[in-house]
Amino acid sequence: MPKRGFAVVSKYANDGLKLPVRSTKNAAGYDFFAREDFVLKSIWRYDFIRLFRLIRNEHPLTDNDFQRASDVLRPQLVPTGIKVFMQPDEVFVLANRSSNPLKRGLILPNGIGVVDADYYNNPDNEGEIFFQLVNLGPRTKVIKKGERIGQGIFMPFLTADGDQGGLQQRNGGFGSTGK
Template identity: 35%
Template sequence: MTRGFKKLDENATIPERATEHSAGYDISASETVTIQPDEIKMVSTGLAVQLGDDEVLKLYDRSSNPVKRGIALINSVGIIDSDYYPQEFKGLFMNISKEPVTISKGQRIMQGVFVKYLTTDDDNANGKRTGGFGSTGEL
């Protein structure tokens, strides 16, 4: 099993941990995007992630984003399932300030944490992913 990030775009940055005890890999934007006040925009990373069958990549906001940059990862925690590979994963950000906010290409915008998960003994999930963002159905 291979676990790791794959560049899909020449502007992508392979995520790294800042210290040997950091749980999260710093994930950067692969494009420059301006978000207007109260607007929500999807921001490209230019990356795909390969995971084990019982793993997920959780995307968390950088703690400095709301105060220093006026943006927030709007869904609180992004979940990248193992069957999302080889699709590009992105961040969904909202401008919570009163001014336009520009996210620059190469700017660190999220942290990714690899996590193993469990399923119930009577789990019967048998569906197959057919697309990218939001592709597993609606309520």
């Protein structure tokens, strides 16, 4: 088996998905493409604006007000249909495209995404890579299938002396190590 690379998640094998590529000879990051057309709503929708108005007018806020605003602020997971494999001492770091915040108002709210080697072929989603994005722009954005949405970089990592490592086996997909 090769040391590191990409594959299409099996249920999307016939969808004509493009594997990540480096755009230039010296590019560190592999560009990822959207698996499907995806609607990324602006955070500046009614429930969020309503919360600001209530605060500004010093109205008491209810748990329902906070929940409705939180639902709007929640990042959306843009699917790629791609999985990544690597060596056990490597990590795949997901990063935003440098043009996304400036030109499109799209950010990765966590700064970077960390994909561990054991995420590949997990039982929940076969290791599909998703990009968490938040649309800070005033309008809804439609990301088209095949459009570049982010990039990923393979990196080695070091462990501390005496590290026992997590002795558990991964048993899920996205966010499963925090359960």
